Amino acid sequence: MPTAPTPFPLLSTDRLDLIEIKDTHAADLLRLFTNPEVTAFYNVVPLHTTADTLRIIGMFRERQREEAAIRWGIALKGQQEMIGTIGFNSYTKGRKGVIVYALEPAYWGKGFITEALTAVLAYGFHTLAVNRIEAEVMPGNVASEKVLEKSGFLHEGLLRQWLYWEGKWYNINMYALLQADFSTRHTA
Structure with a gap:
């Protein structure tokens, strides 16, 4: 017997609301992931139309339903317009997750x-009970590396030819x- 769907977990900080990405955010997502500054170090499925974006939003929903991934929209406190996304591109409860994020350059x-x-x-760490969270960063993405280090992440090394994307191999930190x-x- 299928279980009843659980509500999407909304999170908030002092300045931000982390919201569920809905079909109404298609234009926000299209704007974000067609900006070459945003995608310079972010391998994303090419988006050209709102229909492309709606398919990605549907994929986000399906992966969350499967408990395989979860992606939040980043919005300024009290607003619904997305200025970025953040979440787990993949996770296994009780084991590990892979974090991803993107933000409009005006907010960098x-x-x-x-x-x-x-x-x-x-x-x-608390709700999904993962023990390890990874971040895969393309060499040259110094800003992302600084964010991760500030957040306590340790650089474990360069993974040579770790990512194959659109016919090309990429090294990943x-x-x-x-x-x-x-x-x-x-807790300190």
Whole structure:
């Protein structure tokens, strides 16, 4: 017998609401993932139309229903317009998750991703009970590396030809944060 769907977990911080990405956010997502500054270090399925974006939103919903991934829209407090996304591209409850995030350039350098990341990490470690959260960062994405290091992630090394995307191999820097390290940082 199927279980009743659970409500999407809304999160909030001092300045942000982490919201469910709905069909009404298609234009926001299209704007975000067609910006070359955003996608310079972010391999994303090419989006050209609202229909493309609606398929991605449907995929987000399906992966969340399957308890395989969860993605939040990032909105300024009290607003519904998305300025970015954050979440687990994949996770296995009780084991590990892989974090991803993207933010519109107008909001870079203001601490928004670090703030959103802290809330999502807490959700991952406490609600999903993962022990390890990984972040795969393309070499050259210095801003993302700084966010991760500020959040307690450790650089574990370069994974050579780790990612194959659109006919090309990419090296990836692996960052990781363990639940014990997060708890130590956030109970002191």
